[in-house]
Amino acid sequence: MKKFLYYILKVFLVGLILAYFISELSFWALRRGNFYKPTFVENTIKEKEVDYIILGASTALTGIDTELLDTLTGLKGYNLAIDDTGLPNSYLMLQHFLATGHTTQKVILVPTESSLTQPSSLSDNDYRFLMYNKKRYVQNYYQELEASTENIPVLSQTTYFPFLGLSYFNVELFFPSLVSLFQPNKHNRFNNKGDYSYPKNNFKGEGEKSKKVVIDFDNEYLKKIENLCDRMGVELIVYFPPIYNTEFLISENQLNIVNLTASFSSSKFFYDKIHINTEGKRKATLLLSEYFKIKY
Template sequence: MKAFLGNSAIAGGILFGFILAYGTFCDYFFQKPEYMDFTEKRTWNIAQKGGNYDYAVLGSSRAFGAFDMPLLDSLTGWKGINLGANGSGFKDNYLVLTLFLKTNQVDRLLLQVDMGVLNSKMAFSNEFHAFTFFPFWEEKEVREVLQEEIPVMAHPLTELAPQWRYFYFNKYFSPKEVIRRCLAGGEPSNVFLKTRGGIQETEKAPPATKITPTPLPETPEEEDWRYLLKVKTLAEQAGVAVLFFSAPRYQDEQREVGTLLSQFPNRYISPEGFDQSNLSFFQDQGHLTSNGRKLFTLYMGKSFQESI
């Protein structure tokens, strides 16, 4: 019995030591730019450092695909970056902006708001990409959100060995993934630089031939609204002016968004002046074609300048 207990203690010690050692390695490895997966847009956003921008766009895929960023820069005379990403709700956006502002300067935040992002559990198959932020556990804001989202992360044992979190999402942090990234050697690191973080024109999709409009909820979910307020507060406390906007949805004027945001003094730029009934501008109800993106950029470029 003593031998069994002794062997169990040794095995437990070895396992605990491995968890600590591998987790500490992951903390280092997955923050190194040359080993980050820059095909994951949120990771690319977080990796940008030392920038000084006149504006940043933040939101979901509808913000990511709303603008021709070089064109918007030329229209406004500003230097911008698009921090939008597919499937990003306000919880993702809060942490992306938190990490981005620690190493970059921004004058204005163009924050995308619609009733889809304000009902993220309905709109997205995965409303929070927790694994993206695991390597940044030491940041207080990241830790608080992860502990709220994954309650086991708030357990006292996690304080003893927080490195175990990498085994929670072992698909993303396995030794196999480490080897894959070592072999890749940071090849995709410049994938979004040319487009200022915007969607690449190689990702063109044809116009839809038919769209059946689907209404969105008229009221926000409490958690999504709370994180919208956290994004707004975070930006304003950092001295960043916040402008709200909505990207076009086919045959949807989104007036409830303007009503909801009217309680704030911040400017809200609606898409009402954009032709939202022209099928050729949309690849689906909520996403623009390349031509639609250029026309919306022209429309919003003027609106942004008027907001100064």
């Protein structure tokens, strides 16, 4: 029995040590590349000071033409939104942006209705920060949000067992790390400004009833973002891009709000109910730039 246990221990220990090195190598390759937004922040944004950054989920990723906004306003900014995420992830991205030695004058936060109303939880794409699992703010984020889950805390345990996260998210992390090794400049569905565009399609909006939604801002992570912006002297602007047949009614608050939800009545500007297409993005950016011109 002892001989067997020794054999198992030997095979598994050697296997785990090798797995550890492969994982660290893989995370290193990801950190070196630009595949996901967190490494894009560190490796592509060369300016230490930018005028604005955009945070949010897919509506932010596809809702503003950053290059056009720069041209129209004379400002310089980047879109750091990550699709399928919530406000906790936006907070993490802001922390990460600041921790990598960058500063910004403004944060354009694009929250979705659900991210403001639903309880804070892990989102589908939180693994995209795993290559920074040794950073304290990333560890805190994973520990805090995984504390309430019944599943194995894969994300937070990756700090100690790097192969855990890499193995669980192998399609999302291990395979891209191989891509990053050979093509460090490749991005995962975003351009050099961090934007992604939805093409024109045949969205007709049929069956979508028009509605008005009252938006409250009582959200734990929105408060955290506000507080961090205050501490760093950053201006926070909350931007709601157009939504098909929907108008957000903004409750009383102290925030700078740009509400374009009811700006487009035609379905031709939409890719689906909540995402605008390339043409809609261009038009929405023009409207947003007006706000900037008036305010500043």
